[in-house]
Amino acid sequence: MKINLALVGFGRVGRAFVRLVGEKRGFCREVYGLDLDLRAVFNSRGAFFLEDERDFARLSSGSPVRPGRRGFWKPGLTLGEASRVWGRGPGVLVECTPTDIRDGEPGLGHMRLAMKNRWHVAAASKGALVLHFGSLMDTAERNGVRLKFSAAAAAALPGLDVGCHSLAGSEILGIEGILTGTANFILDGMERGASFGDALREAQSLGIAEPDPSLDVDGWDTACKILLISNAAAGTHFTLKDVRREGISHVSEKDFARARESGRVLKLLGRMTRNRGGCRARVGVEAIEKTHPLSTVSGTGKAVTFITDAMGSITVSGGNSSPRATAAALLKDIINIFRG
């Protein structure tokens, strides 16, 4: 089956996605019978259409694509105007624009447009989903398409898959996760005695933390991810303002010492709890026992535990946090849309 792909966003993840498609096209044809055809790539300055293998080779080699430089470059063309993309046959919009948690744009517009055109969506950006989860899922259902977002929920860590697929039939009583590798890395450094500022600067110097680290260190990133996993797997209806949230910058040496004395370790957890009063989500630093399955998650690691009524507790951990691994999560979602 031929699958048309359009990519929006050509930053680190978008570029990694193009390279991965180049590397995996043969494998996907052979193993899944899917013929991935990247038709167009959009960024904020325009669009480029891929006409043949040479275009793909140039694009995936990482050579810079500049306005006016190549015949297939259409400066200023937006996704909405690109009627050539919405051709016949099944298609997937791959959404890799930067996450904006204030208005969800530009991802929100892209996703709606794609689904209106009966294209499926695989998203790495979180903003639109954490602000308009219910309405976007409704749009998907109304148009008979799938909206997948593994890459937004935790890159290669398959928290969504385990929650939505492996626990089918069981009720999810709680979820707890270490979902932001950057925050976990900084807490590790503070545990070893560094100040918050020093640990953050180390993370920034290694390219782990962004120059503006607030999404990660103020708990926003974890809040987005626990929301997405909980809404998708446990049927909750959180939007971002429902998630109680604190970050890691206020944690003191004394807090670490107190945790150590009681044989515990401090972790930034995203947590969903279900009780008679309903479901709640929160993000905060907690002292957890060393026997807790999340206590051994170190460095930029991630993990999530589901507590269920019929299967017990199940934890999934690992998965790289690189652009390549995020691209692999997008590719997985695309394959699973068509494998049924």
Place this chain on the structure above:
Amino acid sequence: MKINLALVGFGRVGRAFVRLVGEKRGFCREVYGLDLDLRAVFNSRGAFFLEDERDFARLSSGSPVRPGRRGFWKPGLTLGEASRVWGRGPGVLVECTPTDIRDGEPGLGHMRLAMKNRWHVAAASKGALVLHFGSLMDTAERNGVRLKFSAAAAAALPGLDVGCHSLAGSEILGIEGILTGTANFILDGMERGASFGDALREAQSLGIAEPDPSLDVDGWDTACKILLISNAAAGTHFTLKDVRREGISHVSEKDFARARESGRVLKLLGRMTRNRGGCRARVGVEAIEKTHPLSTVSGTGKAVTFITDAMGSITVSGGNSSPRATAAALLKDIINIFRG
């Protein structure tokens, strides 16, 4: 959608399955739109058909079903003769007979019969699958049905789901798993200084090990599970005789001491390795580093790690090993057949 179910095998897992269906029918209707209808239960002495809610209530309450006791009991009736079961509409055979790794019966006959009748299969028994994996999967494909076996591969631990679903598009370079809770429990006891015999007897007295423990302690159970996970997720073609296998009874105090000295811990691992010469599977006790994600699996715990080319390493751990949790894995497979 109404889903007909026929259960074969009415031991601990079969009974737990009936109870779970009773408990979850409303949930499955509401959340997945699936109306589970248990039509018949077979054991080695005959069949009983469920005509109405009272039959179901009696069956799921655990009251013993004896030949001649109830009107709906058909002594001596086999699955093959039960043409009433293979009615219209989608159906799933739930295979819970004891595992026999010599000839795979009676599960083999049941699965083939069901698939020939265009019923899907959810299996908890391993024998037929580890002896005839390829041929059974071919039969499923030829008849347009699904053959699912999460419950056979590791009860509630979703190793198969992660391997088959969450890693789609990535190449699996290796798999390593602690897949037999009983063996892990006994090794834990030996680590604390007990002899193999004493640790085994403790496991038996707690109902963890079978009176004949050879499947677990000689590595057969782990061999079956690594085979199923590898064949299903990594496309290998192992049969049971391809898996090099050793158990845990030979491990000495000296082995534990040597492991401790080098900061390692002994675990019975099932392992698949892929290299240029192809894929190999083996089961044996290995000394693993304390930083290894499987090193913290204690007691009757289970876990499996996948090493991939594009996503890094991903580990899934936990899930109860009870009959109820195995039944929950069967229910999950049934739901996912129709959600697909």
